[in-house]
Amino acid sequence: MPPERPPAFSGAKDLPEKLDSDGTTITVGDPDAKVKVHLYEDPRCPYCEQFETSGGGPQLRKALVDRRATAQYTLASFLGDRVGGSGSKKAVNALRAALEEGKFVEFHEMLYLYQPEESIDGYTDAYLLKVAGEVEGLRSPAFDAAVKSMKYRAFVTASQKAYERAGGTAEPEGPGTPTAVINDKRIPAELGEVLLDGTLFTQLLQQIHTNPLEWEHTTLRAHRASRGGAEEARPAPDGRVRRATAMALESAGRGAAAAHRRAAQRGGLPWQDAARTRSSRPACQGAIAERRLEDGVSR
Known part of the structure; x- marks a missing residue:
């Protein structure tokens, strides 16, 4: 028992x-x-x-x-x-x-x-x-x-x-906020939509709770578009990843890529659609902010 x-x-x-x-x-x-x-x-x-x-x-x-x-x-x-x-x-x-x-x-x-x-x-x-x-x-x-x-x-x-x-040697000033590390696996900034969407986050927690070993063997990586600043992030192919977990992360990746495209089109904040309007540019998302600068998107 x-x-x-x-x-x-x-x-x-x-x-x-x-x-x-x-x-x-x-x-x-x-x-x-x-x-x-x-x-x-x-x-x-x-x-x-x-x-x-x-x-x-x-x-x-x-x-x-x-x-x-x-x-x-x-x-x-x-x-x-x-x-x-x-x-x-x-x-x-x-x-x-x-x-x-x-x-x-x-x-x-x-x-x-x-x-x-x-x-x-x-x-x-x-x-x-x-x-x-x-x-x-x-x-x-x-x-x-x-x-x-x-x-x-x-x-x-x-x-x-x-x-x-x-942040390690790659990010000596810290990983940006909010950052989540779940069972020793960091959710990359490209998949930040998971943190900002309660439904996606619930799905992810449930799948990790149900199959923690599968999460342990999940590989997350970002896929960068050739031009235009748009990025898509999704799990790397892994036969041990359950479909529901992959779907939650794929949804986050699509949401992030769409936000990047909208930002490039209007020259606005890439997370503006998800975040409440602020009187100044948020300075907390270090990794995201730096990527905006690299891609030439107005902040």
Whole structure:
């Protein structure tokens, strides 16, 4: 008889959360879940907001509650250096303070729900405390003091360095946000549509949960068009990949290629159709932004 599956958690607020031994990774959910999703985010990034509010984030939280997945977070804070301000660093510090109170999951969700415009640098101490007030039981003299004093400044710095290391030698400034690594396999930027589409992300998580070994042997690669800046990304041929997983990734590749073509035609942002309109060009998708520059598409 297979071991009885543990019951689901009663809700997101009851998910276990902890700081890993590396001092930077925050893990949420059942550590024994089959699917492990490692996310790299900057709290100020508008694409991270889209992932967390209307893309794959809500579906990931459902998977966490159902014990089908574990989430790991590496929190970057580079946007202040790119667009000015200190909001990213302040928000990461506040998230670490929320973890100390056992409220990371709830505060993390609220931060993206009430994310200011990227260009405004709106994560001030006062604003962060106002958002924290939306999380029952989070505000306290200790939490408020941690936010105002940047108590976890060392964590903010170490977490940013961990993000940069994740980019390796090819991306020394980090892989771009949001980036997802699922069961040690990174979703490439060309397949970013998977993260921004809740249906595709759900399909992908389900297929990996059902057949983790097949995901392990899946090879992802991008296919670049000869000219015009359009790219298509899809799984490399592999007989062990189940059709449903391949279909989810193929759909993402087609969506990305179509977005690239629309961008080239109108000289706009390649992800404009998927992302909410912003007053300035998002600076968080490093890999995507660099590819736009290489292809000569106006940003």
